[in-house]
Amino acid sequence: MPTPPRDATTYRTRVRRAVSRGTVTRRLADQPLRNLGVLGAGLVLASTAAFGGLEPVEAAGPAPFELGAQVTAAPFEITVDRAVWVDELPGVYLLDDSNRWLALVATVVNTHTESLGYELTEAVMLVGVEGLLREPLEGTAAVVSSEQSVLADGSRLSPVQPGLPYEMVFLFEQDGSVPPPTEVTVQIAAHTWRADSFDGFFSWLDPTVVAEGTVPIRPAVDSTDGEAAS
Amino acid sequence: MSVGRRAGATLMVLAALAAGRAVSTAFPLDDRLDAPFVQSGAVGEVVELRYASVTAGDPEGSRRIDTLDALLESPGIWLVVPLTVVAKGEPRLLGYAAVRGSDGRTYRADGMRSQFVRSTAQPGIPHYGSVVVELPPSAAAGAQLLVSLDGGDQRGDGMAEIDLGITAADVEQWAATLAPVDVPWASDLAEQP
Numbered sequence: 001m002p003t004p005p006r007d008a009t010t011y012r013t014r015v016r017r018a019v020s021r022g023t024v025t026r027r028l029a030d031q032p033l034r035n036l037g038v039l040g041a042g043l044v045l046a047s048t049a050a051f052g053g054l055e056p057v058e059a060a061g062p063a064p065f066e067l068g069a070q071v072t073a074a075p076f077e078i079t080v081d082r083a084v085w086v087d088e089l090p091g092v093y094l095l096d097d098s099n100r101w102l103a104l105v106a107t108v109v110n111t112h113t114e115s116l117g118y119e120l121t122e123a124v125m126l127v128g129v130e131g132l133l134r135e136p137l138e139g140t141a142a143v144v145s146s147e148q149s150v151l152a153d154g155s156r157l158s159p160v161q162p163g164l165p166y167e168m169v170f171l172f173e174q175d176g177s178v179p180p181p182t183e184v185t186v187q188i189a190a191h192t193w194r195a196d197s198f199d200g201f202f203s204w205l206d207p208t209v210v211a212e213g214t215v216p217i218r219p220a221v222d223s224t225d226g227e228a229a230s
Numbered sequence: 231m232s233v234g235r236r237a238g239a240t241l242m243v244l245a246a247l248a249a250g251r252a253v254s255t256a257f258p259l260d261d262r263l264d265a266p267f268v269q270s271g272a273v274g275e276v277v278e279l280r281y282a283s284v285t286a287g288d289p290e291g292s293r294r295i296d297t298l299d300a301l302l303e304s305p306g307i308w309l310v311v312p313l314t315v316v317a318k319g320e321p322r323l324l325g326y327a328a329v330r331g332s333d334g335r336t337y338r339a340d341g342m343r344s345q346f347v348r349s350t351a352q353p354g355i356p357h358y359g360s361v362v363v364e365l366p367p368s369a370a371a372g373a374q375l376l377v378s379l380d381g382g383d384q385r386g387d388g389m390a391e392i393d394l395g396i397t398a399a400d401v402e403q404w405a406a407t408l409a410p411v412d413v414p415w416a417s418d419l420a421e422q423p
Binding site for chain 2: 113115150152153154155156157158159162163164165166167
């Protein structure tokens with residue numbers, strides 16, 4: 001017995017029958033899917049344009065950084081007052097006596113509800129300074145400080161307690177064979193409070209530069225008695 | 231499988247998923263599951279925990295402290311709280327100490343400045359240490375001392391919560407005091423030479 005002919009009704013024919021009640025819908029159904037896709041994309045663009053979707057995007061980037069201006073960089077408020085370099089400081093030790101410290105003198109307030117530590121190290125960086133001993137952060141040209149010390153007593157600022165205005169200094173060790181810079185580019189980074197994707201614990205993650213600027217750096221008035229703040 | 235049976239099975243799976251979701255979110259258990267088992271007390275009282283008995287002494291305060299190797303000055307005030315620990319069952323090195331301020335913030339003693347001065351306590355033998363914390367004067371009156379075994383995770387274990395009995399008058403006096411408070415070594419001796 002011969003095999004009965006396969007139903008020759010195509011999908012498109014079935015669709016055309018289903019929508020045959022209107023001319024417009026029939027013509028739409030006649031269009032290839034590629035044309036319908038273009039039409040859909042055009043409708044989406046037109047609808048977003050009504051809400052400003054086609055306006056030029058302003059380039060997002062760090063705000064200008066200035067000495068003496070407070071930067072809100074969660075979870076800190078950071079005001080860098082001046083940049084100086086110094087040959088030695090009491091209580092902190094260079095890896096080599098011929099090296100020097102590049103020092104950012106700042107006031108820092110922890111605005112979180114708990115004590116903090118590593119976050120402050122990641123919050124202030126120098127960019128493009130020749131001869132810094134620490135390696136730049138992976139994928140960036142930014143270098144974090146080697147030490148963070150309290151000006152009043154020279155102690156390491158650890159932990160950073162909430163609500164206290166610490167007058168402190170970020171210290172970057174520079175190779176003594178390299179001339180001290182006359183200006184440095186400073187970056188201030190903010191963190192985001194979110195759950196770690198691995199263990200679910202909330203912490204301050206994803207440091208992102210929120211302010212950047214180049215400021216002059218000068219020798220401390222008297223580098224022999226630790227007056228880096230002078 | 232008929233279309234009807236397939237649709238029914240799909241509906242049952244969806245219903246089971248919805249029921250599971252409803253049960254798991256209907257009761258706010260997460261905070262309670264994450265919370266430590268708090269044992270409250272006051273200065274001078276023995277607080278019994280699973281792993282140790284702890285007793286806080288009268289706190290002292292000042293703008294400055296004299297640690298073993300440095301004179302430290304705070305932009306706020308320092309609190310120095312004597313703490314006696316008697317371990318239970320086995321030697322214990324308590325890992326967590328903090329002060330909860332009256333502002334609701336937590337001031338940990340786990341660094342170079344604010345620090346938990348202690349060493350391993352042997353079972354049954356009193357061990358004398360101290361908790362040293364700097365905090366804003368406005369947060370000190372009414373502050374509580376928190377002590378627990380694990381430094382990184384306080385969930386599901388005992389935590390001492392001790393009212394330090396600090397008054398506004400204490401804070402006012404300490405904020406005007408520049409004479410440093412001595413921070414002693416941790417020791418098994420009640421009186422240090």
